[in-house]
Structures are given as structure tokens and as C-alpha cells.
Amino acid sequence: xxxxxxxxxxxxxxxxxxxxxxxxxxxxxxxxxxxxxxxxxxxxxxxxxxxxxxxxxxxxxxxxxxxxxxxxxxxxxxxxxxxxxxxxxxxxxxxxxxxxxxxxxxxxxxxxxxxxxxxxxxxxxxxxxxxxxxxxxxxxxxxxxxxxxxxxxxxxxxxxxxxxxxxxxxxxxxxxxxxxxxxxxxxxxxxxxxxxxxxxxxxxxxxxxxxxx
Amino acid sequence: xxxxxxxxxxxxxxxxxxxxxxxxxxxxxxxxxxxxxxxxxxxxxxxxxxxxxxxxxxxxxxxxxxxxxxxxxxxxxxxxxxxxxxxxxxxxxxxxxxxxxxxxxxxxxxxxxxxxxxxxxxxxxxxxxxxxxxxxxxxxxxxxxxxxxxxxxxxxxxxxxxxxxxxxxxxxxxxxxxxxxxxxxxxxxxxxxxxxxxxxxxxxxxxxxxxxx
Numbered sequence: 001x002x003x004x005x006x007x008x009x010x011x012x013x014x015x016x017x018x019x020x021x022x023x024x025x026x027x028x029x030x031x032x033x034x035x036x037x038x039x040x041x042x043x044x045x046x047x048x049x050x051x052x053x054x055x056x057x058x059x060x061x062x063x064x065x066x067x068x069x070x071x072x073x074x075x076x077x078x079x080x081x082x083x084x085x086x087x088x089x090x091x092x093x094x095x096x097x098x099x100x101x102x103x104x105x106x107x108x109x110x111x112x113x114x115x116x117x118x119x120x121x122x123x124x125x126x127x128x129x130x131x132x133x134x135x136x137x138x139x140x141x142x143x144x145x146x147x148x149x150x151x152x153x154x155x156x157x158x159x160x161x162x163x164x165x166x167x168x169x170x171x172x173x174x175x176x177x178x179x180x181x182x183x184x185x186x187x188x189x190x191x192x193x194x195x196x197x198x199x200x201x202x203x204x205x206x207x208x209x210x211x212x213x
Numbered sequence: 214x215x216x217x218x219x220x221x222x223x224x225x226x227x228x229x230x231x232x233x234x235x236x237x238x239x240x241x242x243x244x245x246x247x248x249x250x251x252x253x254x255x256x257x258x259x260x261x262x263x264x265x266x267x268x269x270x271x272x273x274x275x276x277x278x279x280x281x282x283x284x285x286x287x288x289x290x291x292x293x294x295x296x297x298x299x300x301x302x303x304x305x306x307x308x309x310x311x312x313x314x315x316x317x318x319x320x321x322x323x324x325x326x327x328x329x330x331x332x333x334x335x336x337x338x339x340x341x342x343x344x345x346x347x348x349x350x351x352x353x354x355x356x357x358x359x360x361x362x363x364x365x366x367x368x369x370x371x372x373x374x375x376x377x378x379x380x381x382x383x384x385x386x387x388x389x390x391x392x393x394x395x396x397x398x399x400x401x402x403x404x405x406x407x408x409x410x411x412x413x414x415x416x417x418x419x420x421x422x423x424x425x426x
Contacts, residue, residue: 051317051355062302066316068281069308076301088289089275095282099315103279104264107320121344127334134329142264 001026002058004045007209008033010106010170011067012055016204017166018071022078023200030210033111053112068102071163083163093150094157097143097164101171105139109174136175140185143168147187154194161195169195173206214239215271217258220422221246223319223383224280225268229417230379231284235291236413243423246324266325281315284376296376306363307370310356310377314384318352322387349388353398356381360400367407374408382408386419 003019005012005028019026031039031054039045041052049056049065057064057073064070075083084091107113109132117123117131151157156164172192175182182189195201202208216232218225218241232239244252244267252258254265262269262278270277270286277283288296297304320326322345330336330344364370369377385405388395395402408414415421 050358051313053317062305064305064309066309066312068316069305069312072308073301073305076304088286091289092275092277092282092286095285096277096279099279099282100264102312103281103316103320104266107316108326113321116344116347120347121336121340123334123336131329131334134333145263 002029003027004029004031004040004048004054004056004058005209006031006033006040006054007206007211008111009054010110010174011053011102013170013173013204013206014067014166015055015057015070017169017201018074018083018163020200020204021083021161021166022074022081024074024078028209038111068098068163071098071166075163081161083161083166085157085160085162090157094162094164097146097156098167100139100142100146101167104142105135105171106174108135132178133180136178136180139171140175140182140188144185144188147191151187151191154191156191161198161200165191165195168192169201215242216240217242217244217253217261217267217269217271218422219244219246219253219267220419220424221324222267223323223387224266224315226383226386226417226419227280227379228268228270228283230382230414231287231296231376233413233417234296234374234379235287235294237287237291241422251324281311281376284311284379288376294374296374296379298370298373298375303370307375307377310359310369311380313352313355313359314380317355318348318384319387321348345391346393349391349393352384353388353395353401357398357401360404364400364404367404369404374411374413378404378408381405382414 001024003015003026005016031045033040040054046052048063051065055067057070064073071083084094114128114132117128147156153159155161156168168188169192172182172188214237216228216239218229244258246253253267259265261276264278268280270283277286284296297307327341327345330341360369366372368374369381381401382405385395385401
């Protein structure tokens with residue numbers, strides 16, 4: 001499998017984590033989100049992924065985008081070790097947590113949205129920073145409350161890694177990269193720590209990949 | 214089952230469609246997104262769903278939010294008729310299409326985002342309208358291209374309804390409500406027409422529900 005990737009993309013980081021967790025090797029094709037206005041927007045890449053977004057997974061002749069669809073695909077094609085727990089309700093919980101991160105936080109704070117705010121709406125730096133912090137903090141509040149109410153295990157849903165953890169770790173990495181203090185989210189940080197102690201998570205960490213400057 | 218719902222919520226409409234498609238009866242609890250600043254933000258509802266968003270599904274004592282997580286839950290607990298096709302690749306395609314709509318279009322154009330732009334960033338009406346149209350049209354372009362390249366059937370993925378269709382119909386309904394012309398998206402409109410001919414889709418249509426004014 002090939003993964004179109006960037007060490008600045010939280011969505012690509014989710015897929016790296018899933019591949020690593022399942023012990024699946026892949027060839028990484030790193031794109032720069034900054035050089036020349038972003039290599040993900042070039043016609044060569046858009047031929048593969050018309051949205052011009054990361055990641056794209058290529059499995060033989062099958063090209064798949066959208067990180068959560070990729071996670072579900074990997075789960076169906078390589079079920080062990082699983083990314084979803086047993087039981088419909090627990091599985092629903094893991095998907096709910098992942099969806100909050102992907103739809104309600106990172107879709108609002110990613111590069112294309114911040115670029116649109118700056119270049120089309122001429123939103124000043126201060127207002128863009130406010131925007132970023134607002135959606136991130138509102139989302140983190142919901143997730144911290146969720147974990148406190150729902151989880152008694154070491155990870156987001158029970159005592160094994162699920163796609164919820166695989167979405168949480170890149171989210172907190174992004175938050176730190178933008179200097180957001182996380183002391184109000186002790187449960188999220190505990191789960192993150194448990195994840196980052198695992199070799200599979202260490203192998204997929206953005207620091208292991210060339211910096212996209 | 215109970216569904217916290219509004220005829221103005223595309224996310225709730227998705228879940229109504231899924232319930233209707235699977236022939237599952239439910240009790241609807243309609244919230245007004247406008248009255249008193251939005252009933253979804255009241256403490257009573259936030260006790261159920263701390264994000265203060267729609268929909269929430271209550272199945273006995275199990276409360277679940279996030280429309281796509283709810284669709285997957287209904288698929289696991291009530292597999293027939295299915296919302297996902299056979300075959301890992303076709304299933305991935307349906308999820309990919311649904312995820313583009315939920316994460317990359319509707320999360321950016323929903324009420325809470327438009328409200329934030331107006332009330333916090335003081336974005337003028339013209340710029341908010343530009344924002345709305347930009348993300349909607351960019352997304353519709355991607356979906357039309359996707360359908361043209363990928364689908365030869367009556368619906369988004371082959372000749373049966375999947376969660377892709379269940380996300381597409383509410384998206385196009387929202388687009389029309391905001392007077393967006395859809396003549397550039399003939400394939401999307403064809404699939405919509407095929408869906409709206411089905412009794413299950415007619416039963417879940419927002420026009421059947423009291424208008425939230």
C-alpha cells in the first residue's frame with residue numbers, strides 16, 4: 001500500500017497510526033503542504049484525489065480518501081488487531097468519539113479553512129487565532145467530559161486501542177503545535193500518554209517524518 | 214427509540230432517513246434551532262448531548278450522537294435492509310462519499326459555524342454567504358466528479374441505497390433551501406430523484422415535519 005502523507009496532516013497521521021497498529025507496511029509519499037502553495041493542490045495529485053486533501057491510500061489499483069473511511073476499510077480488510085471494540089454500543093462509542101474529532105474539530109481548524117479565512121475573507125491574524133482556539137477548545141471540552149463520563153479504562157473506550165485513540169493522538173499533537181495549553185484536559189492527556197507508550201504509536205509519530213517547512 | 218430532531222437539521226434528516234429505510238419506528242422530539250437562541254443549547258438538552266448539537270438517538274438507556282456513528286450503529290443492530298453494500302471496496306466508497314458530505318461540507322456550513330462568523334468574527338452578510346457557497350460548491354464539485362467517475366448505478370454506489378445516498382439527499386435539500394442552483398450537478402440530482410421516488414425517503418422528508426421558524 002502507498003500513503004500520500006505529510007507530517008503536518010492530522011488526518012494522514014490517523015492513517016499512519018492505523019497502519020502501524022495493524023502491523024501493515026506501506027510506502028509513504030510525502031507531500032509538502034507549504035511548498036509552491038501546497039503540493040496537495042497540484043494537478044498530479046488532484047488526478048488521484050480531486051479534493052486536493054490528505055491522506056490518500058492506494059491499495060493496488062484502489063484509491064481511497066477520507067481518513068475515517070480508510071480506517072473502516074483497513075478494519076474490514078485486516079481485522080486483527082482490531083480498531084473497534086466488541087459490542088455494538090462500544091463500537092458506536094468509538095465511532096462517535098472519532099467523528100467529533102474529525103467533523104466538529106479538525107474540519108474547522110485545518111489548513112484549507114485557515115487559508116480561506118485569511119486569503120478570501122481577509123480575517124486578521126487575531127481573529128483567525130480566536131477561531132482556531134474556539135473550535136479546538138469547545139471540542140476538547142466535549143471530549144474531556146465524554147471521557148470522564150464514559151470511560152473507566154486505560155484508553156478512550158475500555159482497555160484496548162480503538163479508532164477513538166487513533167483520532168485523539170493527532171488532535172492533541174496539533175493542539176500542542178499551536179501552543180495550546182492542555183492542563184484542563186487531564187483525562188485526554190492520560191489516554192494520550194498510554195497511547196504514546198506503545199511502539200506502534202511511536203513509529204507513526206510525525207517527529208519520525210521529515211519536517212514540512 | 215427516540216430521536217431529538219429538527220426539520221432544519223441535515224444531520225437529523227440523515228438519521229430519520231436511515232430509520233425510515235430500515236423500517237424502524239421511533240418517537241420524534243422536535244427541538245427548535247431558533248426559538249430562545251436554540252433549544253439545542255438549553256441545559257436540559259445538553260445533559261443528554263453536551264455538544265448541544267442535533268441529532269441524539271436514545272435506544273433504551275443508550276444515548277448516541279453524531280449522525281454517521283448512529284448510521285453505523287443502526288447498521289450493526291438492524292442489518293436488514295443494509296445501508297452499506299457488499300464488498301470492502303464498495304463499502305469504503307459509500308463511507309468515503311458520506312464522510313466528504315459530513316466532514317468537508319456540512320460541518321463548515323451548519324448553523325453553529327454561521328452563527329460564530331456573525332456574532333464573534335462580525336463577518337458581514339455578504340462574506341458569510343460567500344463562505345457558505347464556497348464550501349458547498351467546492352464539495353458538490355467533488356461529489357459530482359466522484360459520481361461521474363465511480364458510479365454507473367441508479368444510486369451513489371451501485372443499484373441500492375447506501376449511507377452515501379442518505380447523506381446526499383439532506384445536503385441537496387440544504388443547498389436548495391439557500392437558493393443554490395444545482396444545474397451544474399446533474400448526476401447528483403439524478404440520484405436524488407431516484408431516492409425521493411422511494412416511500413422511505415418521502416416519509417422522512419422535512420416537509421412532513423413542523424416548520425422550525
